[in-house]
Amino acid sequence: MDKTRIIAIVFLFVSLGLAYFLGSRIYKSINDANRIETMEKRVIDKLSMIREAQIAYQSVNGKYTSDWGKLKAFVDSGQFYLVDKIEHIMTMDYGADSVYIEIDTLGTILVKDSIFSPKRYPNFKTEDLSKVPGSTKNAEFGMWADEIDKSGVKIDVVEVWDTDPVNPMRNEKNESRTKKPLRFGSRTNVTTAGNWE
Structure with a gap:
């Protein structure tokens, strides 16, 4: 085998190794980014x-x-009160509005x-x-x-x-x-x- 052929084979293996190394690094960074995005979504x-x-x-x-x-x-075990509000507006003789609100508690509902x-x-x-x-x-x-x-x-x-x-x-x-x-x-x-x- 001549020197040119030996150098070509060495360069082939070096380039394949480099391609594998770079590819695996890119693949790992994509996987890490996807994992971080998934975990942060769960935290959010x-x-x-x-x-x-x-x-x-x-x-x-x-x-x-x-x-x-x-x-x-x-x-x-906490509860919310269910309330019904009714707003009444009455116009007074002199043109102003009088407002009163009726609040009726209907019951409670559990927070859970x-x-x-x-x-x-x-x-x-x-x-x-x-x-x-x-x-x-x-x-x-x-x-x-x-x-x-x-x-x-x-x-x-x-x-x-x-x-x-x-x-x-x-x-x-x-x-x-x-x-x-x-x-x-x-x-x-x-x-x-x-x-x-």
Whole structure:
């Protein structure tokens, strides 16, 4: 065999090895991106459920909670009042309107039956509400709730965040809110919006 043929065979094997290496790296990065997207979708779904529970808790109790035990107990046994409001408007002799409202309580409905119904969430388990989906550390979501002062008015705020993000690019040091771990709410603003929205 002459040198040219040997060099051609060596280059063939090197190029095949390089092609395999690059192909496997691309395939792995695509798989990782798909896995991260799937896991983040599960985390977003769970955060949306927690947000609904917090909003319901606040509407019944007048404030948010930072206690998982209280939130889970509320989801399991809390109730909403079903009310019927009738607004009556009467025009007075001098042209002004007089308004009075009749409020009739019709009954109650369980939070679990209204918000977390089996039809809407077929695999819902209250005890798993605080768990981060897919976490290898069996992590729970972080949850903070308190009152803040906004222009002299006390306002209830809540923030819930992923403590074990699957995406290594998401961390608390990022400047942009959309690059931080998945979360909803804020410690400084009156919002329950998620950073994925």
